[in-house]
Amino acid sequence: MSILLSRYAEDLFWIARYIERAEAVARILDVNETFSRDSRGGQNWQSVLAIYSDEPRFFREHASSSAENVIHFYTLDRRNPTSILSALRMARENARAMRPLISTEMWTQINIFYNRLQALGPQEITEPRLARFCQFIKEGCQTHTGITEGTFYRDEGWCFYQIGRQIERADQTTRLLDAKYHLLLPSVDQVGTPVDASRWNALLRSASGYHAFRRVHPSGLTASDVAGFLLFHRAFPRSVLACVAEISERVTELRSFYAIPGATGVTGALDDLRRLVDDADIEQVIRDGLHEYLDRVQRQLNTLSRDIGREMFGHPGTG
Amino acid sequence: MSASDDTTADAGLLRDYDHGDHFCEMFGRGAIECAHTRVLRDRLDAMSLTSLRERAHDAELELYNFGITFTVYTQKDAIDRILPFDVIPRVLAADEWAHIEAGVRQRVHAINLFLHDVYHERHIINDGVVPGDIIFSNDNYRPEMDGLDVPHGTYVHIDGSDLVRDQDGRFLVLEDNGRCPSGVSYLVENRHLMLRTFPDLMDGLPVRSVSDYGARLRAALEETAPAGVSEPTTVLLSPGTYNSAYFEHIFLAREMGVALVEGRDLLVDNDRVYMKTIRGLEPVHVIYRRINDDFLDPRAFNPQSLLGVPGLMQAYRRGNVSLANAIGTGVADDKAVYAYMPRIIRYFLDEEPILPNVETHLCREREGLQYTLDHLEELVVKPVGEAGGYGITVGPHATAEELAQCRQQILDRPHNWIAQPTLDLSVCPTLVDTGIEPRHVDLRTFAVTGRDTWVLPGGLSRVALKRGSLIVNSSQGGGSKDTWVLED
Structure with a gap:
């Protein structure tokens, strides 16, 4: 068996x-552009800042959350660690540090x-061209994913790669839902009643979930259906449930097949995460407070990430 | 597109090429005609400049996209640069190569014997052949190595010899590199690039392969593993991604099939070296280190170093780990010691040097200093401790002001300088903005030594892209060429 540092x-x-x-940020910017044009012409770029809790940092540098400022902040701003360019x-x-390990095609791409x-210059991300820019980013990320799937050697390294991707993907889905949900749904009483379909469409589209959603729910569109689909549908690749299932399989593989001692040390955090999402009921979750629930999922993903660092990456324990 | 597809109307790539009175690697000079380049010349001549330029552009783009780069640091940015690649190869005949190979092997042998002697009995000093102060005043002399035996007496596992060719086509050694000679990755990648972008030029020619460098290196390193270790684990220790030669580190680790580690991936426990893996600590037996002595172990050397591994030197002294190259080899590739190399070869091997030195004047010696000061405008003046072409003054190209400054530097610290005649280095036809023109080249060879020495059949031909320039270093705007060694 190979030695993996x-x-x-x-x-x-x-x-x-x-x-x-990077792909998630591109999705969110892309859909937000459609979003903000759709409703009475009002601009709503501050919601993107809310998704990433970036308001304090953003407003230290900028006076207003104008489209131009927010878009630049999340695309080509070198100083912002949450920009696409930084990611x-x-x-x-x-990848440069991993060139001895990854395929040449992965690195080259x-x-x-x-x-x-x-x-790219600033003119490439002005609003009329933003959709094309986001398309460029999504395609680049998806090309990476495809090349990796097709060329990357499937040893322990692959498990860690997959776990990283699924943790990030689950986190991004909860953020997307968290920020939009409140904007979409002013009051809990309206849960289950038909809402402004175009906004929910946009939310589903930003997760590439509209067509899949329609296969499951051919007609109608309720807030709980959409939230339930994004969180708990096992066949939707960006749902939190699907991500957690994949993480779980890879951790099991590390433990059972590769016999990595540290993999056992992360099962506690993983079990807690699974308890949170397996067999959860969306109606119940909404009644108890969706925001609080999403917050718990995010915290549990962080705990898992931290435990993986401690048990397998050799980070010092927190005691 | 293959060479024969070019219409003959605008072919004749080499028609206007004129190498003047320089020795040309393609056309020779005077009675030397370089018959071995005939096929290549004909093939090049069948191409047009336009098509050559297009294909050269594709080749450079590929280098950039593949990230076959070195990194240049400015105050603001880190910029990835490719080593400019010239598509017209430099070809060495079988007999020329046999001569170089024998000369390099002889030199490596002498250097290893010299280092053993310096760190043991010091016969060569006691016999008055090499003055002791050259060794002991050298910053690269490491008293920590005194009395330490290294497996097979191999100190310099990887040696790079910089050769030049004079107007008569004679090969001379310009410099020895016995610490961390770099460039072999460009050599191999140049070949791969050439095979992809100009297969028609090489088609059917008996060019010797350079592809097994990694396997040879790994085998040699394993031969020098600590005694009693039957299946040694070898790693390549790099300063990390910010090092300008990082691409080469990746390349070597991949070609050898070993882990590329940084100091933080290793630790020393009870005088043994381990690497941190996802399964816990795994023992390490051989380290090909691309970190200078100074930074290797903060406990033994520079205490500020964050790149190294605390305790490594102690593990090395205990014989629990092998380092390639050994510590303290810098005393052998010093430019002052270089001047003594012919005497060192005679002393240890009782042989005449196969590859002569370039005539060298030591400013530390009275006659050398006087000669240098009297002939400054004809000489190349070099500081003894620098690498990479830094600090060099080329007399015939220097301004009066530069010469005056150089003179003052020599007078301030004579022992720090050597001077050599300005050689008329050989040239190679090279693609430049104005067409195909002669440009000066050198040749860096790579010798790998475990129990025995193997010389990679090829070399990195570095080319000075500026017209008339003699400085080929990549840090000074040099490029490189694929170098073909032909079979008999």
């Missing part, structure tokens, strides 16, 4: 997370992708 495992984990993150720079840096991105 702890640092390599961690880098692979983060390559996947950063690529997934892909980190992905590339990690990330390298070209990043070099093209950083050569």
Whole structure:
């Protein structure tokens, strides 16, 4: 069996997370552009800041959450660690460190992708061109995913890569839902009643879930249906449930097949996460408070991430 | 597109090429005609400049996209640069190579014997052949190595010799690199690039392969593993992704099939070295380190170093881990010691040097200093401790002001400088903005030594892209060429 350095495992984990993150930000910007045009012409870019809890940092640098400011902040702003450019720079840096391990095609694609991105000027992200920019980002990330699926050697490293991607994906889905849910649904009483369909469409589309949703719910559109689909549908690849199932399988593989001692140490956090999402009922979740629930999921994902770091990447324990 | 597809109307790539009075690697000079390049010349001549330029552009783009780069640091940014690649190869005939190979092997052998002697009995100093102060005043002399035996007496596992060729086509050694010679990755990647982008140029020619460098290196390193270790684990220790040669570290780790580690991935426990893996600590027996002595172990050397591994030197002294190259090899590739190399070869091997040195004047010696000061405008003046082409003054190209500054530096610290005649280095036809023109080249060879020495049949031909320039270092705007060694 090959020797995998702890640092390599961690880098692979983060390559996947950063690529997934860049793709998620592109999805959110893309859909927000449609969103903000759709409703009475009002601009609503501050909601994107809310998704990532970036308001304090953003307003230290900018006076207003104008479209131009927010879009720049999340696309080409080098100084903002949550921008697409920063995420892909980190992905590339990690991939650079992992070049002995990843396939040449994986490296070449990330390298070209990043070099093209950083050569873009501010005119490429102005609102009329934003959709095309987001398409460029999504396609680049998806190309990475496809190349990785088709060329990356499937040893322990693959498990860490997959776990990283699924943790990030689950986290992004909860954020998307958390921020939009309140904007979409002023009062809990309205849960289950038909709402402004175009807004929910946009939410589903930002998760690439509209067509899948329609296969499950051919007609009608309620808030709880949409939230339930995004959180708990086992066949929808971006649902939290599907992500957790995949994480669970990879952790089991590390423990049982590869006999990684540290994998046993993360089962506690994983079990807690599974208890939270397996067999959860959306109506109940909404009654108890969706925001609180999403918050718990996010915290549990962080705990899992921290435990993986401690048990397998060699981070010092927190005691 | 293959060479024969070009219409003959605008072919004749080399028609206007004129190498003047320089020795040309393609056309020779005077009575030397370089018959071995005939096929390549004909193939090039069948191409047009336009098509060559297009294909050269594709090749450079590929280098950039593949990230075959070195990193240049400015105050603001880290910029990835490719080593400019010139698509016209440099070809060495079988007999030329046999001569180089024998010369390099001889030199490596002498260097290893010299290092053993310096760190043991010091016969060569006691016999008055090499002055002791050259060794002991050298910053790269490591008293920690005194009396330490290394497996097979191999100190320099990887050696790079910089060779140049004079106007008569004679090969001379310009410099020895016995610490961390770099460049082999470009050599191998240049070949791969050439095979992808110009297969028609090489088609059917008996060019010797350079692809097994990694396997040879790994085997040699394993031969020098600590005694009693039957299946040694080898790693490559890199300063990390911010090092300008990081691409090469990746390349070597991949070609050898070993882990590329950084200092933080290793630890020393009870004088043994381990790496941190997802399964816990795994023992490490051989380290190909691309970190200078100074930074290798903060406990033994520079205490500020964050790149190294605390306790590594102690594990090394105990014989629990092998380092390639050994610590303290810098005393052998010093430019002052270089001047003594012919005497070192005669002393240890009782042989004449197969590859002669370039005539060298030591400013530390009275006659050398006087000669240098009297002929400054004809000489190349080099500081003894620097690598990478830094600090060099090329007399014939220097301004009066630069010469005056150089003179003052020599007078301030004579022992820090050597001077050599300005050689008329050989040239190679090279694609530049104005067409195909002669440009000066050198040749870095790579020798790998475990029990025995193997010389990679090829080399990194570095080319000075500026017209008339003699400085080929990549940090000074040099490029490189694929170098073909032909079979008999």
